[in-house]
Structure formats: C-alpha cells, structure tokens
Amino acid sequence: MAQENGHLIESKALARKLGAFVALSDAELTVLDGLYKRRRSFSVGRDLVHQGQTEQVAYILTSGWACSYKILHNGERQIVDFQIPGDFLGLRSILLHTYDHSIEPVTDIEVIEVHLPDLLAVFAAQPRLATAVLWAASRDEAMVVEHLVDVGRRGAAERMAHFLLELGARLSLIGMGDRAGYVCPLTQYLLADALGLSAVHVNRVLRQLREAGMVTFRDGIVTFHDYDRIVEFAAFETTYLDQVGPFMP
Structure with missing residues (x-):
C-alpha cells in the first residue's frame, strides 16, 4: 500500500485497525509512528516468546502471520489465535509481567519491539491512543470468547465457516481481504490445532464447504463463492468484532 499523508507504510495496518474505533x-x-524504532525479523519455526517468559516486551506485527498457542502436558498444542499485520503480540503480557502463552511465526515475519516505557509515553502524549489500544485488546478478547464457542458448541463445518469469515473480516479492516476472499498461509494442521479438529477432519470439512458451493480454500487462497449463504450457514454475526467495512454484510 502506498504511503499516505507522509506516514510510514508499515504502520498503516495498525493505524487502520485503531482508526476503526477512534478517528x-x-x-x-x-x-504512533514513534513506536516504530526497534525492528526485528523472525523466521518460521523460531518462537518470538515462550510461555512463562518474564521479559516485559510486546510486538507490533508489521508483515506476515503469527499464532499464539499453549502446549498441554500431553504435548498437544492448542492454538489460541492467529495474528495478522496490525496486531499487537503479547500486549497483555507486557502488563502482567509473564507470558501465559507462546507466539510462533506462521510465515517469516517482521515486527516492531515495544517496551512498556515506550507504550506509556505514547499514552501520555496522546491519551486517545490508549483508548484505541484498549478497544483493540478488548476486541481480541471477544474473538477468543467466540473461538471458545466455536470449539465447544459449533459443529465442525459451521466452526470452519465461522473461522474463515472472521479471518476475512479482520483482513478487510487492513485492506487485505474482501467479500470475494483473501490470501491465507494457514495449513490444515494449523487449522486443526486452532479448531480442535484432526487434520483429516479439516480436509473433510473444507471439501464439504467447497462441494456445497460456499467457499474454497486451495493453494493458500480462500475464495467465497456465496458470501451471504455462508454467513447464514455459520450464523456469523459481526457484533463482537465491533467494526464496519467493505467486507461486512
């Protein structure tokens, strides 16, 4: 995306996300651009942070995708959520002093490292930014609640459809998706760990949704064939996302 009003191209995703709540x-x-001082890159397979880590640092994801997850005692992994450009990584942990989850790149990523004093200085200089960040954190918490409903109460097909719609809505907010679809680097194994399904079941559900003429997920691209129908099928209501935009029905 081209630069606009002299602002850094890489900060646009976060600005667009926060701007959905506060103009x-x-x-x-x-x-906000002043936070973009400490730039770091992480490759796939190299965790940014580990569960139990006590370093008070958060990140702003500027490019690529990441996931937050917890490892159970039996070695199984539960992915809590996926992060896209414009998302904070570990924002809660910077205040609580300890990471209660790990964060891993899904693709090669670039991030901005944010220390607590930097964040507090931004809030002191522009208090409305604190309000916007609080909104973003509350919205992320609402999504985690919705994911709990996904795993606990929705059938596998409805769960997958709801998840793909939510991702599309999030991506539309930063100009990376619309009602036609979006680029998505997630594998069936990642979807399985996020949705509480096996990889075989994920494959079966995606085929079911494709054969029903609603959505196709192939070669890293999600394509909605009948957006209104899949919204109805998944009972996808956007209230918890608290956003409006071109993707939203």
Whole structure:
C-alpha cells in the first residue's frame, strides 16, 4: 500500500485497525509512528516468546502471520489465535509481567519491539491512543470468547465457516481481504490445532464447504463463492468484532 499523508507504510495496518474505533488525528498518527524504532525479523519455526517468559516486551506485527498457542502436558498444542499485520503480540503480557502463552511465526515475519516505557509515553502524549489500544485488546478478547464457542458448541463445518469469515473480516479492516476472499498461509494442521479438529477432519470439512458451493480454500487462497449463504450457514454475526467495512454484510 502506498504511503499516505507522509506516514510510514508499515504502520498503516495498525493505524487502520485503531482508526476503526477512534478517528486518529495527524498528531496521533505521528506519535504512533514513534513506536516504530526497534525492528526485528523472525523466521518460521523460531518462537518470538515462550510461555512463562518474564521479559516485559510486546510486538507490533508489521508483515506476515503469527499464532499464539499453549502446549498441554500431553504435548498437544492448542492454538489460541492467529495474528495478522496490525496486531499487537503479547500486549497483555507486557502488563502482567509473564507470558501465559507462546507466539510462533506462521510465515517469516517482521515486527516492531515495544517496551512498556515506550507504550506509556505514547499514552501520555496522546491519551486517545490508549483508548484505541484498549478497544483493540478488548476486541481480541471477544474473538477468543467466540473461538471458545466455536470449539465447544459449533459443529465442525459451521466452526470452519465461522473461522474463515472472521479471518476475512479482520483482513478487510487492513485492506487485505474482501467479500470475494483473501490470501491465507494457514495449513490444515494449523487449522486443526486452532479448531480442535484432526487434520483429516479439516480436509473433510473444507471439501464439504467447497462441494456445497460456499467457499474454497486451495493453494493458500480462500475464495467465497456465496458470501451471504455462508454467513447464514455459520450464523456469523459481526457484533463482537465491533467494526464496519467493505467486507461486512
């Protein structure tokens, strides 16, 4: 995406996300850009942080995808959520002093490292940014609640459809998706760990949704064939996302 009003291209995703709740002024955007000082890159397979880590640092994801997860005592993994550009990684942990989950890149990623004093300085300079970040954190918590409903109460096909719709809505907010579909690097194994299904079951459910003429997920691209129908099938209501945009029905 091209630069706009002199703001850094890489900060656009976060600005667009926060701007969905608070119309950010030029002064606020300039202060937000001030967070983009410590740039780091992580490759697939190299965790950013580990569960139990006590370092007070968070990240802003500027490119690529990541996932947050917990490892159970039996060695199985539960993916809590996936992160896309514009998302904070470990924001809760920067306040609680300890990471209660691990974060792993799904693709090669670039992040901005944010220390607590930097974040507090931004909030002091522009208090409305604190309100926007609190909204973003609350929205992320609402999504985790919805994922709990997915795993606990929705059937496998409805669960998958709801998840793909939610991802599309999130991506639309930062200009990376629309009602036609979006690019998605997630494997069937990652989907399985996120949705409480086996990889074989994920394959079967995706085939079911494709044969029903609603959505196809193939070669890293999600394509919605009948958006309104899949919304109805999944009972996808956008209230918990608290956003409006081109993707939303």
